[in-house]
Amino acid sequence: MIINPVLNKELRDRVRTWRSPLLITIYILVLAGIGGFVFYTQTRYNYGGTQALRLGLTIFGFLSAAQLILIAFLTPGMTASIISGERERQTWPLLLVTRLSPLSIATGKLLSAISYIVLLVLVSLPVYSTVFLFGVVSMRDLLLVVLISLVTTVTIASIGLFCSALFKRTITAIVISYLLTFFLLGGTLILAVLIQNLNMEKQARLNQTFQPSTPFIVNFNPFVALGSALPLGIDIVPFSRTLNVQVMSSSMTVSSQGVVRQGVVNQTVPVSPKPVVPRPVWQVNLMLDAIIVLVSLGLTVWLIRPLRAGNKKGG
Amino acid sequence: MIKVEGLQKTYGKMEALKGVSFEIKQGSIFGFVGPNGAGKTTTLKILATLMVPTKGKAYIDGVDVTKHPKKVRRLMGYMPDFFGVYERIKVTEYLDFYASCYGISGGKRKSIIADLLELTDLTYKADAYVDSLSRGMKQRLCLARSLVHDPKVLLLDEPASGLDPRARVEMRELLRELKNMGKSIIISSHILPELAELCTEVGIIEGGELIAVGSMEEITVQLNQEKLLQVKVKEKVTEAKAMIEESPWVAAVNETADGVLQVRFSGNGEEQQKLLRTLVLAELPVLSFAETSNSLEDLFMQITKGVGR
Numbered sequence: 182m183i184i185n186p187v188l189n190k191e192l193r194d195r196v197r198t199w200r201s202p203l204l205i206t207i208y209i210l211v212l213a214g215i216g217g218f219v220f221y222t223q224t225r226y227n228y229g230g231t232q233a234l235r236l237g238l239t240i241f242g243f244l245s246a247a248q249l250i251l252i253a254f255l256t257p258g259m260t261a262s263i264i265s266g267e268r269e270r271q272t273w274p275l276l277l278v279t280r281l282s283p284l285s286i287a288t289g290k291l292l293s294a295i296s297y298i299v300l301l302v303l304v305s306l307p308v309y310s311t312v313f314l315f316g317v318v319s320m321r322d323l324l325l326v327v328l329i330s331l332v333t334t335v336t337i338a339s340i341g342l343f344c345s346a347l348f349k350r351t352i353t354a355i356v357i358s359y360l361l362t363f364f365l366l367g368g369t370l371i372l373a374v375l376i377q378n379l380n381m382e383k384q385a386r387l388n389q390t391f392q393p394s395t396p397f398i399v400n401f402n403p404f405v406a407l408g409s410a411l412p413l414g415i416d417i418v419p420f421s422r423t424l425n426v427q428v429m430s431s432s433m434t435v436s437s438q439g440v441v442r443q444g445v446v447n448q449t450v451p452v453s454p455k456p457v458v459p460r461p462v463w464q465v466n467l468m469l470d471a472i473i474v475l476v477s478l479g480l481t482v483w484l485i486r487p488l489r490a491g492n493k494k495g496g
Numbered sequence: 497m498i499k500v501e502g503l504q505k506t507y508g509k510m511e512a513l514k515g516v517s518f519e520i521k522q523g524s525i526f527g528f529v530g531p532n533g534a535g536k537t538t539t540l541k542i543l544a545t546l547m548v549p550t551k552g553k554a555y556i557d558g559v560d561v562t563k564h565p566k567k568v569r570r571l572m573g574y575m576p577d578f579f580g581v582y583e584r585i586k587v588t589e590y591l592d593f594y595a596s597c598y599g600i601s602g603g604k605r606k607s608i609i610a611d612l613l614e615l616t617d618l619t620y621k622a623d624a625y626v627d628s629l630s631r632g633m634k635q636r637l638c639l640a641r642s643l644v645h646d647p648k649v650l651l652l653d654e655p656a657s658g659l660d661p662r663a664r665v666e667m668r669e670l671l672r673e674l675k676n677m678g679k680s681i682i683i684s685s686h687i688l689p690e691l692a693e694l695c696t697e698v699g700i701i702e703g704g705e706l707i708a709v710g711s712m713e714e715i716t717v718q719l720n721q722e723k724l725l726q727v728k729v730k731e732k733v734t735e736a737k738a739m740i741e742e743s744p745w746v747a748a749v750n751e752t753a754d755g756v757l758q759v760r761f762s763g764n765g766e767e768q769q770k771l772l773r774t775l776v777l778a779e780l781p782v783l784s785f786a787e788t789s790n791s792l793e794d795l796f797m798q799i800t801k802g803v804g805r
Contacts, residue, residue: 186593186597270581487546
């Protein structure tokens with residue numbers, strides 16, 4: 182198998198400097214520090230009973246959330262410069278006149294950035310494994326967190342790549358991709374709260390019976406997705422209990438709330454009439470992420486085509 | 497090998513190219529001369545499949561550059577006027593990367609890279625980091641890069657700009673070597689003496705219009721320019737001068753202080769030969785009979801109007 186030349190070069194390039202091992206070390210230290218801090222705060226005064234049972238789950242939840250934040254901070258910086266940087270370095274036309282297709286260039290660049298984050302996630306697994314000492318956390322939980330982290334990485338990376346292709350200046354591309362990432366992580370939550378409050382006010386004004394509904398936008402949020410997959414996600418992330426239930430009521434389709442995990446959150450919100458295929462947020466989030474990745478990658482390929490009409494001036 | 501037909505490129509209201517047409521035969525070096533902003537780079541970018549013309553066609557080895565860019569990329573090597581290099585990459589890795597981008601298999605790449613390093617005299621720098629090379633070395637490396645897939649055509653945009661005299665001579669020798677290998681080369685430059693020595697044909701472009709194309713001689717004739725002949729006779733200078741003045745192709749004859757006759761001659765090579773024969777048959781002791789051609793710089797200054805200055 183011939184490895185994508187761009188991927189090959191970028192991978193070599195990334196591991197050749199001292200920055201690479203330094204970043205890995207800092208990453209692990211930060212994660213271990215967060216885990217240690219949570220352990221310290223939870224066991225500061227006493228340790229035992231049900232608290233001991235929840236300790237592993239709490240540390241696991243905080244570690245997973247911290248990992249997602251670290252990914253959100255690192256990925257735009259790594260991806261938003263990869264095409265604009267080539268343009269600024271004046272190596273871009275040399276790449277375009279080769280036989281590589283725009284898709285090969287884009288995927289090569291994307292995979293190289295993602296593979297580095299994958300490396301970070303993999304090297305962090307020993308830190309995660311400490312939670313198994315407390316029991317309760319299952320392998321399924323761990324794999325689910327890794328899956329959500331990786332898919333979020335690909336999504337943020339593809340947004341960064343698109344910004345890198347769209348903006349000529351690297352600094353603009355980096356700023357915009359950070360803004361988009363923060364919107365995805367925080368903005369969607371704020372919007373969801375606003376929409377929910379507006380709905381509640383509207384129902385109160387019309388003297389209607391309160392029907393709890395969650396705005397669809399929360400499904401875009403990686404934190405909510407993570408929270409919906411974590412055993413104690415509800416303690417960390419709002420809207421994590423949301424279940425996307427397709428409710429067939431005459432010609433209407435609405436979202437409603439339901440149970441997240443039986444046994445962990447002992448609460449049931451009745452959903453009627455006749456719910457069909459309830460989906461937790463993380464499942465919908467993964468599908469939405471796939472759409473974002475495909476659209477971003479498609480737009481990137483379109484933007485970097487050398488013979489795109491209206492391209493810039495010659496001399 | 498290269499054919500350009502009525503190439504036009506507009507950016508909004510600005511016309512960068514106004515119907516440029518020319519043709520280049522295989523194995524020739526075509527000098528593309530013009531002031532900054534004349535349209536040289538735009539023409540080369542269109543040929544390099546990096547830009548779409550607003551109107552007109554361009555072909556490399558009979559392949560339309562806008563319809564079949566992938567095929568064209570296999571046929572041509574392109575060296576832009578400004579280019580950068582990657583950091584933290586060695587000379588061999590740099591060439592290996594581009595060779596793999598052209599789909600050349602690993603086994604072949606090694607021998608190609610060795611040959612190219614030898615050709616460009618960079619073998620001793622094979623393990624050096626690219627960003628540590630001098631400007632001249634980087635230019636040669638970029639030329640080597642454009643040759644990794646053994647293209648038939650080379651498009652070189654200002655290949656000698658910013659080079660010191662030695663590096664310029666080395667680059668010129670390298671281009672001669674490539675011409676001998678049968679490559680067709682287009683070189684855009686505004687360093688005119690360099691092109692005059694190297695090129696088999698020249699195209700002069702200004703304000704997006706190609707105002708003269710052909711060999712230096714042809715351009716001179718196109719412009720109805722007179723050649724300057726220098727005739728030196730051992731004795732009988734007055735007789736020689738009178739005989740030369742009788743030729744219908746001679747506009748004027750001046751005698752210099754050291755007895756050399758400077759002849760303003762408007763005929764072609766055959767008529768020039770006839771004049772020499774006349775002098776020899778008249779048993780005049782001709783020591784030398786030589787043409788002092790117009791320099792490319794002279795022609796360029798006469799043809800161009802300094803548009804945009």
